[in-house]
Amino acid sequence: MGPLQAIPSQYYLGLSAVLFTIGTLGVLTRKNPIVIFMCIELMLNAVNLAFITFSRERGFDGQIFAFFVMTVAAAEVAVGLGIIVSIFRERHNIDVDEVSLLRG
Amino acid sequence: MTGALIFFWILAILAVVTALGVVFHRNPVRSALLLVLNFVSLAFVYFALNAQVLAVLQVLVYAGAIMVLFMFIIMLLNLGGENTTTDPLVGQRSVGALLGIALLVGLGAGIFSVANPAPALQAGADRIRAAEAQGITQIQVIGYDLFTKYVYPFELTSILLLVGVIGVLILTKRRGAPVTADGSTTSNP
Numbered sequence: 001m002g003p004l005q006a007i008p009s010q011y012y013l014g015l016s017a018v019l020f021t022i023g024t025l026g027v028l029t030r031k032n033p034i035v036i037f038m039c040i041e042l043m044l045n046a047v048n049l050a051f052i053t054f055s056r057e058r059g060f061d062g063q064i065f066a067f068f069v070m071t072v073a074a075a076e077v078a079v080g081l082g083i084i085v086s087i088f089r090e091r092h093n094i095d096v097d098e099v100s101l102l103r104g
Numbered sequence: 105m106t107g108a109l110i111f112f113w114i115l116a117i118l119a120v121v122t123a124l125g126v127v128f129h130r131n132p133v134r135s136a137l138l139l140v141l142n143f144v145s146l147a148f149v150y151f152a153l154n155a156q157v158l159a160v161l162q163v164l165v166y167a168g169a170i171m172v173l174f175m176f177i178i179m180l181l182n183l184g185g186e187n188t189t190t191d192p193l194v195g196q197r198s199v200g201a202l203l204g205i206a207l208l209v210g211l212g213a214g215i216f217s218v219a220n221p222a223p224a225l226q227a228g229a230d231r232i233r234a235a236e237a238q239g240i241t242q243i244q245v246i247g248y249d250l251f252t253k254y255v256y257p258f259e260l261t262s263i264l265l266l267v268g269v270i271g272v273l274i275l276t277k278r279r280g281a282p283v284t285a286d287g288s289t290t291s292n293p
Contacts, residue, residue, distance in 0.1 A: 007108055007152070010216060011116075012149070012153065014215055015119065017208060017215060018120055018123075019119060020211065021207050021208040022120070022124055022127055023127075024203075024204050024207055025127055026126065028199075029197045029201065030127065032132055034132050034174065034177060035126070035127075035132055035135055038126055038136065038139050038174065039126065041139065041170065042123055042142065048146075052150055052158055055155065059232060060232070060245050061249075064246060064249055067158070070161060070162075071261045072261070072264065074165060074169065074170060074265070075264050075267075077170050078173065078272050079271050079272055081173060081177045082272035083275060084181075086275050089278075
């Protein structure tokens with residue numbers, strides 16, 4: 001038990017909540033899909049922070065979950081950026097307000 | 105205020121400020137660079153939480169691989185600032201901000217309404233201490249768990265990554281471009 005572990009878990013969880021909220025704000029208000037992706041990464045990182053905070057108290061399972069989240073994030077970014085590139089090829093504009101092909 | 109608390113606050117403020125910068129910067133390149141800084145400060149938070157393996161992975165995978173991909177796409181598409189004058193969804197920003205604040209209030213109430221964190225499941229914490237006493241490193245424990253307790257999820261992630269690779273290849277392949285005899289595609293279909 002090092003001195004750095006003296007901080008209560010609620011501090012870390014609070015930081016995680018704030019980061020998650022900022023990420024949500026970005027997803028809701030920005031229009032550039034790449035920035036929206038970055039905000040989703042921000043949210044995934046906030047969740048990872050919560051997982052690792054709980055893993056400090058409850059064994060290593062939280063760290064393994066965070067590891068899986070990282071893997072999924074990597075796959076998601078690759079596919080998402082592939083979609084953005086193919087949309088850009090078709091329309092030369094990727095603003096989410098302009099790309100409304102699926103709007104009902 | 106102890107040194108640990110000062111360390112935590114510096115990292116927390118850095119993380120929050122860079123996250124706000126990601127959201128509110130007009131230029132996507134600056135957003136991406138601020139996001140790198142955010143990932144690195146979170147890696148230090150992981151160190152403070154005694155999760156060294158994840159801290160190193162955070163720098164390698166997020167700040168290294170994923171952000172390079174982001175920067176590559178931003179540079180490739182050469183995106184300028186976004187159009188902020190027209191807004192087809194009326195009041196999107198204000199409603200978004202309101203919903204964000206509501207989410208923060210809800211999350212904060214959930215975290216801080218618990219006066220004392222629920223007592224830790226003693227087995228897990230004991231296991232960490234026993235491993236540390238025997239000189240077993242964290243990465244050994246994580247690797248062992250990954251290939252015993254979590255072997256099926258682990259294999260599923262490898263399938264997921266394979267599906268991702270194939271999906272990206274199909275998505276970004278130029279439709280209708282015939283493949284010549286030497287394997288290269290011509291640019292004019």
